[in-house]
Amino acid sequence: MLFRDYLEIPCGVRFMFDSLQLLSSCGRNRLLSSSLMVSKDEIEGAIFLLKGSYEKLYKDVTPQTSSELAALKHRLMCLREIEGTLQRLEKDVVLDDIDLFEIKYASLLAGYVRAGVENLGLEGVDIPNLTDVVKILDPDGMNIESFYVYDSYSKELGRIRAEIRPLQAPDMAGKQSDRLLELLEKERLLERDIREELSKKLKRRSPEIRSAINAMGDLDILLAKCLQVKTMGLCFATVSDDGITEYKGMFHPHIVEIYRSLAERYSSKAKEFTPIDISFGRESVTIIGANMGGKSVVLKMCALNQLLFQFGFGVAAKEGKIDIKEEIKVCIGDEQSETEGLSSFAGEVRAIERVLESVREGKCILALIDEPARTTNPIEGTALVAALLNILRDKNISAVMTTHYNVPGDFFRRLRVRGLKEGKMDYRLVPTSEGEIPHEAINVARSLGVDPQWLSEAEKILGEDN
């Protein structure tokens, strides 16, 4: 799947993308159409590049590095997509001045960007050298970003142009002499021949030009990722060799940002995000815990970080060791779709069915399922969850699901949110055993200031049942 396909999954990819400071539409499009990396070498290469560049750009920086970086970013802002021009070139269309300008501009830009990369000492970034292309479009060696069919392309052109000039009437009024018309026509034909010749020469260079533009787009992405590592405090995760994914101090950048902006609005101190530690192998893990205990956020963070890692971003944790997955399946949020005629239950069941499909195909996946079968009665619901866990057993997949049900069985791991302590929520996870289902719904509701009569009625009923 492509990056763009993961954007709307409700785990925060969209937020990460929106806060990425991409400078060119080329970078933006390259990222959106990049695919999930699944090979160890590729991911390690990407993380190595990210880490190396980050250290060059933001660790012990000199003022010179900062100004070089600013200059390089300014260059990248000028990067334009010229795919249309390149395609015309490859289809043997004779390019006009605007297309030729675009190619010259991009080639000069590649030179400046190459120099910028060199000055910053960025390793592993290779922008193809397009000096030869520039030479084709800059016969006078002026090194400026402008273009026309220069006199020096042909002796005859220069001669004709020199002859035209004195023949023109100053105000362009009146009839043009036959000689002038003849010369203008000759000039037009000569210019056409030259453009044709230039297009032929450039056609051979088109793969290099394209790869230079792509490389500049990729550099744009790399610089934006580095900056994101810095501003969000992301880490460089490693590839796990034993099938175990382990995060220390995991956080959700979007929620941290919400806390920060709320604090700004009310000029108060920002609420602290409790970092979460979690680890799971190729097994099933259930997370139980109070409402508002951050269970769904844990799933979102696992999904987000897995995706960030496999798209070569920094990971939102203090440390991360991550098992590579072929697919990431996320069933979070209400899948209800009235427009498609789906009830909440049907939507949810269908989403889980898609997980099972991948499992049947024997793929190595990460499935993150928020409260499966929550929209039906607890008796059937518990049975459905237990059966799901049973099916996923020994299937080479990692499944993390949250639930309120007391699911029987000992073939999966159980985690619990610590929960309310002296009126404060402790979001951290601890191992737990069968039968331990927290009864904190009423306390949580009370902390929200809900009608006390309702809650005491509920407590009375619970007392009678027991």
Add this chain to the structure above:
Amino acid sequence: MSFISEIQKFKSLSIVGLEKNTGKTVCLNYILERLPSSGYSVAVTSIGIDGESKDQVTGTQKPEIVLKEGTIFSTSEVFYARRRLLSELLEITNERSSLGRIVTARVLRRGKVLLSGPSSAQALKRWVKGVEKFSPNLTIVDGALSRLSSASPVVSESLILTTGAAYSVDMATLVRRTKFIVELVGLDRAKEEIRSAFDDKESGVWGLDDKGELIDFHLESSLTIDNSKEDITGRSRAVYVAGALTDRFLKMIADSRRVKEITLVVRDFTKIFVTEEAYRSFLKRGGCIKVLQKSRLIAVCVNPVSPRGIVLDSDKLCEKMYEAVKVPVYDIVKNRETI
């Protein structure tokens, strides 16, 4: 040459015709031709057309402009391809139009080109800013009759109006109607304290009371005055309309008992969309309109020939027009050697 030397005092100029066939292109070509060739450079564009087909239907084809060596011009990709001059492409801008992207080039050998540049006042403003890097001495915007906004001081410091028999063949009517526009262009700027109170307001209707407190009337524009929960004229000494000023709004102020105590403020004359009748009655009751930004009207250029062949007496027209508008009036075709 006082006309041309007057223009050279400014960094930017808009030329706007009050009607088609009032000689705007003639005027533009005249100015471009007469401005000094050496040591002085000009950047020129024309407000873009909304769509080629539509323009062809209404027949407002853009005429070709003659540009001389060294002139910087911006036009659409489509028109650039059709240019009949030798030019060096300098830049492809980020502005788009229905005729492709807007490109900027420098003339290497004189010739003709169709100009069609950015199509909104904001985009024109960006254009003026953008061509600064080629350091022209003067930027010229060829405005559109239907969009006076291209003459806004936001875009350029100075202004030339073209008018003529095409606007009205009755000389008295022509003079009166032109005078009205000239009067609006000449509205004085509001006092500094009023300007600074309203300057950053991009939309809505605002008031300023005696204590210098700003009042937000919570209106989207002057078109929605019915929604006002507050009496706009009640305690304001100045009322600012950020968007278009309409007849209804003007009448509302004119009908107030406090009309004489209120200064009505608009951003610039291009925001005034009122009939002459409403404007005159507002003034008669003691009303007063001021602007935040003002551009300098350099001249009114007249074309005494109407497209239907009626020809007014040029000298008499110039004389009557001058009496009414009190700025220089030129008939460029007739007097091209003397002005």
